[in-house]
Amino acid sequence: MPKNKKPRGGRPAANFEPRYGAKKTSFHDRHAGAREGARPERGGFRADAGERRSAPAAGGYDRRPGSRSAGHRGYRPAEAETGAPKQRWSAQERAGRDEARSIRNRAESGRRETPHHRDERPRFDERSERPRYNDRPTAGRRFDDRPRRDDRGAERPRFERDGQRPTGPGTYRDDRGAERPRFNRDERPQRDDRGFADRGDRAGARNERPRFDRGAERPRFNRDERPQRDDRAERPRFNDRGAERRRFDRDERPRRDDRGSDRARFNDASSAERPARSYDADRARRAFDRDRAQRSIEGGRDERSRPSTGGAYRTERPRRDDRTGGDSRPSRNDWNAKPKAAFEPTDDVVHERLEAKSVAAVEVDGVSFADLGLGSNIVETLANMGAASPFAIQAASIPAVLSGRDVLARGRTGSGKTIAFGAPLVENVLKSQAGKRREFGRSPRAIILAPTRELALQIDRTIQPIARSVGLFTTQIYGGVPQGRQVGALKKGVDIVIGTPGRVEDLINQGKLDLSDCRIAVLDEADHMCELGFVEPVQRILRHTADGSQKLLFSATLDREVAALVDEFLVDPAVYEVAGEDQDSSTIEHRVLVIEHRDKADILTSLVDREGKTLVFARTRAYADMLAEQFDDAGIPAVSLHGDLNQAKRTRNLERLTSGRVNVLVATDVAARGIHVDDIDLVVQADAPDEYKTYLHRSGRTGRAGRSGRVVTLITRQRQRRMTELLQRAEIDAPFENARLDDDLIEEIAGRVPTAADLTA
DNA sequence: AAAAAAC
DSSP, X not given: OGGGGSOOSSSOGGGGSOTTGGGGHHHHHHHHHHHHHHGGGXXXXXXXXXXXXXXXXXXXXXXXXXOOSBTBTTOOOHHHHHSSOOOOOOHHHHHHXXXXXXXXXXXXXXXXXXXXXXXXOOOGGGGGGOOOGGGSTTTTTTTTTSOOGGGOOTTOOSOOTTTOOOOSHHHHHHTSOTTSOTTOOTTOGGGTTTSOGGGHHHHHXXXXXXXXXXXXXXXXXXXXXXXXXXXXXXXXXXXXXXXXXXHHHHHHSOOOSSTTXXXXXXXXHHHHHOOOOOHHHHHHHHHHHHHTOOOHHHHHSOOSOHHHHHHHHHHHSOOGGGGSSSSSSOSOOGGGGOGGGOXXXXXXXXXXXXXXXXXXGGGGXXXXXXXXXXXHHHHHHHHHTTOOSOOHHHHHHXXXXXXXXXXXXXXXXXXOHHHHHHHHHHHHHHHXXXXXXXXXXXXXXXXXXXXXXXXXXXXXXXXXXXXXXXXXXXXXXXXXXXXXXXXXXXXXXXXEEEEOHHHHXXXXXXXXXXXXXXXXXXXXXXXXXXXXXXXXXXXXXXXXSOTTOEEEEEETTOXXXXXXXXXXXOSSOEEEEETTOSGGGOOEEEEEEEEOGGGHHXXXXXXXXXXSEEEEEOSSHHHHHHHHHHHHHTTOOEEEEOTTSOHHHHHXXXXXXXXXXXXXXXXXGGGTSSOOOXXXXXXXXXXXXXXXXXXXXXXXXXXXXXXXXXXXXXXXXXGHHHHXXXXXXXXXXXXXXXXXXXXXXXXXXXXXXXXHHHXXX
C-alpha cells in the first residue's frame, strides 16, 4: 500500500490545471498517469474508478467524478473532468521521452567524445601558469545573473548559520523534511507553483539564501602571522622526498595485510610473496617498455587466419566445463608463451600491467581513419563527430580489430577508447553481413558490455551515429527501465547491443535476446568487469556469443585482473597501449590536502563553491546524498549520482551537470569510470579511494582529451601513508599539503584567488 | 567494506 501514502488530494485546484499546456506535460501527466494507475488498487474506489474508466468508451454519459472536496485524496476539480480524458504516460512514451533526451544530447556528445585540442595541449611545465578563474574566458559567464554572495543573507529563511551551522550527518535530513522535495532548486523557480502548495514561499526565499560565507563566520587568518603556514615550506613535498624518506616510512610501517588485496584473488601465491616494488624501479621498467615500442600498425595486420590457428590454440586449454568447479583459475597462463601477449611475471610487478605493444603519438601523425581501413561513411561520420584523425590508441587498435583479432587495449582516460573499438566494430559488422538483407528479427551481431548504465548510454550515443551511417541499428539493454521497449527493439532486429550485464543476462534467460549470432563482444572497462561479482555474469554472457567470436577488452587500467576472461575467451590477443602516457604527459594536476576531520564538511563546501563544473566523489551512497544536500543548503546547487537513485533520477542528475544547470555533482564510484562530461575542471575526492585504479579513473573525469584539470583528494593525517602508496602505484606525483578551513590553498584550488595578473589588469 | 549489475 505504499502508493496510497502519496498525497493526492490537498493540492489547490489551480495546480491541476493543464495550464502549462504541452510544454509541461512531463510533470503533470506523469503524475496524472500515476494516479490513474493507482486508484483501482484502493478498495473504496474500485467500483468508482472502474466506472469512470469505462465511461469515455461508453460515449460520455455523465461520468461520476472523484471526490469534490479538496483535501480528499480522490479529489479532482470539475475543470479537469471536462477536459480531454487523461492520458496515461505509458512506459513506451516514457521511454520515448528518454530517447528524445539522449537524441538531444547526441550532437554534443559526438563532439565531446573527441578532443579538439590535441595540438594546443599545454605542456606540463606550462600548466603552472594556467589562467586563474578571473582570467578565464568563461569566467562568470553562466552565473552573472545569480545573486552574489554579498547580496544575500539578510532574509535567509531556514536556519541561522551565524551561531552554528548544522553539519553533522544527523542534521541535514531532519532539517529538510519531505515537504521540500529535492527538485525544488534555485535553478528551477518556475516549478514552485506547480504541485506542492506549501513550498512556494520557501522556495522563493531559498533563492535569497546566502552562499556559504566563510568570511563572515570565521575570521581569516593573516597568512603571514599564521605559524602553520611557515613550516609548510619545510615540509617535504612528495616530489622532493627521496628514497631515504620512503625507506623510513617503510621500516616503521607494519606490513600491510590488505595490500594488493584486490589482486590476491587473482594469484594468491604471487601476491603473498610480492615484494614492495620501488616506485623508481617501476618507472624504469615503463621507460624500457617505451623504448622498445614497435609500430603497432604493422603488428595489427594479422598473419594468422583466425579460425584455424585460433581453434588449435583453444583446444589445448581445458574446456570451460572442466573448470567451473574447484580452483577457479588455471595456474598456467598460456599467454606467457606468446610473445605478443605476454604478462609480466607476477612476482615482479606491482601494477601487473599487461605487457603491451606501445604505439607512440608521433607514429600516428598523418595517418587518417581511412588509412586504417575504415569505410568512407564511417570516416565521414567520425569527422562530423569531431574526430578528424585518429588518436594513438585508435590508430593502434582499429587495424587489429578490423583484422578480426582479439584485442586488449589500454588507453588513458579520455583518450578516445570508445571510437577505438566502436568504429571498427561497426565496420566488421557491416562486412559480415555484406550482401545480406537486414531481416526483421535478426539477432545481434555484436554486443558491448559496460559496468554502469550511464556508461552504456554514453557508448551508445557515440556508436549509434556511426552505425546508422552505414544502416546498422543499435539498442541499449540495461536495467532500471521497463524492458518492453528494449525487447521490442530486439524483436524488430538490431545489429549492435550495448548494455549492462544484469539486464542482458536477464533477457537472454527469458529467451528474448539471442547472442548465438554475435560475432564480436566488447568489454569496456574490462578490468572492472572482471572484478569479483561482476565477472561471473560477464562470463556467462560471453559463453552465449557465437563460437570463436572476436573479443575486445578495453580499459584505462587494463591489468592481469582480466586474465580470467582472457584465458577462457581470447585467442592470441593483440595488446596495445600508448607510449608516453605518464604523469609528465598528463594534463591533470593532482594535489592531496591533509585536513582535520572536523573541517572536512566546511572545506568541501568551500571547494565546490566555485565557477566551473566540479565532480565530488564519496565512498558511500548515503554520504554522496548528504554532501549534495549540504552543498545545496549552502546555496550551491548540487545533485547526486549513485545506485540508490532510480534510473530516471540518475539520468536526470547527470544531465543536469552535463547541461550546466548545476555545477556540482556528488557521486559514488558509479561515476568513476567512463563517464564523459565536458569541462569538469575539478575533481574532489571527499573520500580517498582504496585502489589506485579507482584513483586513476576518478581523476580521469577531468582532463579529458587533453584539456587541463585538477584533482584534489582530502585525507586525514592518519591516511597519509596509505595515500602515498596509492599514488605510487598510480604513478602520480602529488604534493601533500596541510590545509585548514580558511586556507588560501583552498581558495586557490577552487580557483577563487585573484592572481597577480588579475591585480595588474 | 562499498559500489555496481535484474526482476
